[in-house]
Amino acid sequence: MVHWSAEEKQLIASVWGKVSVEECGAEALARLLIVYPWTQRFFDNFGNLSSPTAIIGNPKVRSHGKKVLTSFGDAIKNLDNLKVTYSKLSELHCDKLHVDPENFRLLGDILIIVLAAHFSKDFTPACQATWQKLVGVVAHALAHKYH
């Protein structure tokens, strides 16, 4: 089980409290599809992904980004119980969605950069380290039920 210090929990809560899940989620997913275009392979039914502008404006991207980051919020509420919390989601990503877990790591890295741009100097090295740990743990939990 992953150990979270009081300081880490504080850094997670204080950042999360100020995040617009809808905006950040949309931006993170859009950037994933733009920076790592091969990730578009999972979204054939999303319509127009032909350019950064199209991706950013795509309502399905926005809506799915919000969904993904909302789920991330569940992880934050269940830091001490992540594998169980994400058990069904993990099975879904393996059995139905067939997503390579590497993509969870890519999205995690992108989320960090979105947060960094949003919080600027307040996204201190300690903050970055904690959040990088968090996205890594979330990625691991999501991959846990893969077989």
Added chain:
Amino acid sequence: MVLSAADKSNVKAAFAKIGGHAEEYGAETLERMFVTYPQTKTYFPHFDLAKGSAQVKGHGKKVAAALVEAANHIDDIAGALSKLSDLHAQKLRVDPVNFKLLGQCFLVVVATHNPSLLTPEVHASLDKFLCAVGTVLTAKYR
């Protein structure tokens, strides 16, 4: 991974905007890397890695200068960084996985100091550029 004309233009413009702050960004990149990915400290047993370390600042300056050099010779990064590539292959032998970690931290530094600079398009171009630099520096490993 091929840098398009647009990528090259984005990278050059980004570094022009970063300008004289490159050294400071280099130092902060290393600081963040050591905190976020403690395993990277294993390459610097001979350094004082405490916050504000003069050695880290000095090394950050070197790293930044190499990135600037690569950006200035973006049509031939392999040529521009040839000696550095030899050094990494023969002497430093930093495991290839670490270049991605450095790249991530550099992007975070740019994002924290200059959020408006890091549009999705520039983010993509810079990420590709940093990948290309890492590839060049590890090209002669075996």
